[in-house]
Amino acid sequence: MAAPLPITVEDLNIYYGDFLAVEDVNVQIMPRSVTALIGPSGCGKSTFLRTLNRMHEVIPGAYAKGRVQIDGENIYDPRVDPVNVRRRVGMVFQKANPFPTMSIRDNVLAGVKLNSRRLAKKDADELLESSLRGANLWEEVKDRLDKPGLGLSGGQQQRLCIARTIAVKPEVVLMDEPCSALDPISTLAIEDLIHEMKQDYTIVIVTHNMQQASRVSDRTGFFNIAGTGKPGHLIEIDDTEKMFTNPAHKQTEDYISGRFG
Amino acid sequence: MSTTDVTPEAAEAPTGSMKRSGRRFGDSVFSNLSIGSGLLIFLTLAAVAIFLTLEAWPAIRASQEFEGTAEFSLIEYTAPYVFGTVLAAVIALIMAIPISMLIALFISHYAPRKMAQGLGYMIDLLAAVPSVVYGLWGGIWLVPRLEPLYMFLNSTFGTWPRWPGFLPWVGGEPVVALFAGDPTAPMRNLASASVVLAVMVLPIITAIAREVFLQTPRLTEEAALALGATKWEVIKTVVLPFGRSGVVAASMLGLGRALGETMAVLMILAPGATFSWHILEVGRHQSIAANIASRQAEASGVDMSLLIFTGLVLFVLTFIINAIARAIVARSGPKS
Numbered sequence: 001m002a003a004p005l006p007i008t009v010e011d012l013n014i015y016y017g018d019f020l021a022v023e024d025v026n027v028q029i030m031p032r033s034v035t036a037l038i039g040p041s042g043c044g045k046s047t048f049l050r051t052l053n054r055m056h057e058v059i060p061g062a063y064a065k066g067r068v069q070i071d072g073e074n075i076y077d078p079r080v081d082p083v084n085v086r087r088r089v090g091m092v093f094q095k096a097n098p099f100p101t102m103s104i105r106d107n108v109l110a111g112v113k114l115n116s117r118r119l120a121k122k123d124a125d126e127l128l129e130s131s132l133r134g135a136n137l138w139e140e141v142k143d144r145l146d147k148p149g150l151g152l153s154g155g156q157q158q159r160l161c162i163a164r165t166i167a168v169k170p171e172v173v174l175m176d177e178p179c180s181a182l183d184p185i186s187t188l189a190i191e192d193l194i195h196e197m198k199q200d201y202t203i204v205i206v207t208h209n210m211q212q213a214s215r216v217s218d219r220t221g222f223f224n225i226a227g228t229g230k231p232g233h234l235i236e237i238d239d240t241e242k243m244f245t246n247p248a249h250k251q252t253e254d255y256i257s258g259r260f261g
Numbered sequence: 262m263s264t265t266d267v268t269p270e271a272a273e274a275p276t277g278s279m280k281r282s283g284r285r286f287g288d289s290v291f292s293n294l295s296i297g298s299g300l301l302i303f304l305t306l307a308a309v310a311i312f313l314t315l316e317a318w319p320a321i322r323a324s325q326e327f328e329g330t331a332e333f334s335l336i337e338y339t340a341p342y343v344f345g346t347v348l349a350a351v352i353a354l355i356m357a358i359p360i361s362m363l364i365a366l367f368i369s370h371y372a373p374r375k376m377a378q379g380l381g382y383m384i385d386l387l388a389a390v391p392s393v394v395y396g397l398w399g400g401i402w403l404v405p406r407l408e409p410l411y412m413f414l415n416s417t418f419g420t421w422p423r424w425p426g427f428l429p430w431v432g433g434e435p436v437v438a439l440f441a442g443d444p445t446a447p448m449r450n451l452a453s454a455s456v457v458l459a460v461m462v463l464p465i466i467t468a469i470a471r472e473v474f475l476q477t478p479r480l481t482e483e484a485a486l487a488l489g490a491t492k493w494e495v496i497k498t499v500v501l502p503f504g505r506s507g508v509v510a511a512s513m514l515g516l517g518r519a520l521g522e523t524m525a526v527l528m529i530l531a532p533g534a535t536f537s538w539h540i541l542e543v544g545r546h547q548s549i550a551a552n553i554a555s556r557q558a559e560a561s562g563v564d565m566s567l568l569i570f571t572g573l574v575l576f577v578l579t580f581i582i583n584a585i586a587r588a589i590v591a592r593s594g595p596k597s
Binding site: 053055058060083084086087088091093095097098099100101102110111114161164167168 | 483486489494
């Protein structure tokens with residue numbers, strides 16, 4: 001794989017029907033790094049995240065205007081098939097959502113079976129192991145791969161979802177508050193995993209937890225809204241260290257210090 | 262205070278003693294009423310079962326007396342009707358289930374919201390049409406229009422392909438025996454009855470299937486979408502597996518309806534009492550329910566008892582189907 005290009009977002013406006021939810025986002029997301037998005041509830045950070053793999057538009061009436069270049073290709077080009085975008089930009093959700101009727105094994109391989117139809121048994125086993133290892137879950141589940149995915153603990157389920165996502169070998173992994181429903185130990189396990197994953201993937205993570213943002217991310221973006229009913233804006237994005245010590249905008253400083261103080 | 266547990270009743274009373282003052286009147290009335298209603302179901306079912314067994318007893322006795330003679334056999338009398346009932350119902354389901362699934366998926370996942378609503382109403386309306394009306398429609402309008410289709414099926418699949426002659430049992434017989442035989446107009450055959458039964462069970466299965474498909478967790482569907490699933494792949498990997506037990510339950514409910522349906526079958530089918538697989542032939546089949554309805558007015562004595570015995574068989578059959586449905590639903594629910 002050639003050195004990946006940054007994700008370039010230009011003039012992105014995000015709508016729910018007539019309502020403009022996020023206005024005028026212009027940002028570059030660095031490849032092979034972790035970018036955290038923080039901000040108050042309702043500021044549009046999750047909405048923005050979902051536009052990066054065109055998941056936003058699966059909500060009836062929702063759409064986005066603007067350009068998002070991934071690997072030099074605008075994913076909002078009318079000729080682009082959103083299905084192909086999602087195969088390259090994976091997503092981990094707030095609540096672990098393994099497929100309820102599938103075993104651990106089938107959960108991990110579900111995406112691959114969609115994308116490349118047939119898979120030889122040997123290749124499938126290899127991919128299963130490497131994906132589960134990649135999600136730091138292999139040792140815990142290797143003896144019960146045929147048990148239902150729902151039988152795992154919450155933290156394990158979330159790592160199963162990560163394994164399922166990386167099994168399709170995406171370039172980018174989007175995470176929408178992946179630890180918000182987890183206990184501190186499971187959270188730590190996922191944060192460690194995010195650290196390892198940035199060797200191979202571009203990661204964008206939405207989080208409510210600012211300590212988490214400072215622990216896992218290289219760069220942090222701050223979203224804010226002027227008030228309910230107003231659109232959200234990306235206030236600033238910079239190196240995480242600078243954002244948390246010396247942000248350029250007062251809003252950012254207020255938000256960060258308010259939460260810490 | 263003599264009591265330490267704080268009950269809601271106690272919290273409501275702002276003044277006076279907080280001691281329990283017996284059960285509240287409204288509470289006890291309501292709980293007794295609901296317990297009584299629950300018991301009523303049980304009693305009704307028991308009453309029906311007891312009635313059927315008692316009234317069928319003379320026929321069972323008579324059958325035992327004449328056992329081994331050709332004069333009277335309970336089994337011989339009942340079996341063809343059981344065969345006809347089950348065959349008609351199963352064929353109806355084979356037609357209705359796939360169409361119901363497609364309609365339900367269309368309503369739950371493809372149709373725009375307005376259209377889905379309208380279609381939902383229409384399905385419910387279809388379920389509310391009385392069976393006499395279906396009987397009239399089937400017998401007068403549908404039967405003649407099905408004739409060309411039957412002739413086509415009969416001439417195309419009725420004789421060909423055939424099993425190789427050396428095979429036991431089926432040697433030389435057409436592979437698709439269902440369409441073989443000699444259909445004659447008017448086509449008041451089992452196939453026509455099954456088509457009308459299919460129309461009647463369609464709304465039941467569709468309505469339930471739609472409900473279970475709509476209950477697929479949004480998050481699970483999004484998981485599949487985020488992996489790069491197309492709409493059909495979402496349905497295949499998430500919606501159908503999730504709804505499987507509901508669909509089975511719906512089908513069994515439809516089967517129950519088809520087994521017991523009387524009027525439409527009575528008005529369409531020209532009766533007969535054979536074990537023929539030739540569903541296009543007229544005067545070969547009859548269902549238990551339609552047989553009872555057509556004969557009970559003139560029956561008395563042992564004849565009546567005999568009809569009631571067939572009713573008992575239908576009752577038990579429906580019971581078994583329900584038990585199987587429950588077992589399947591319990592087994593194929595979401596794994597956890």
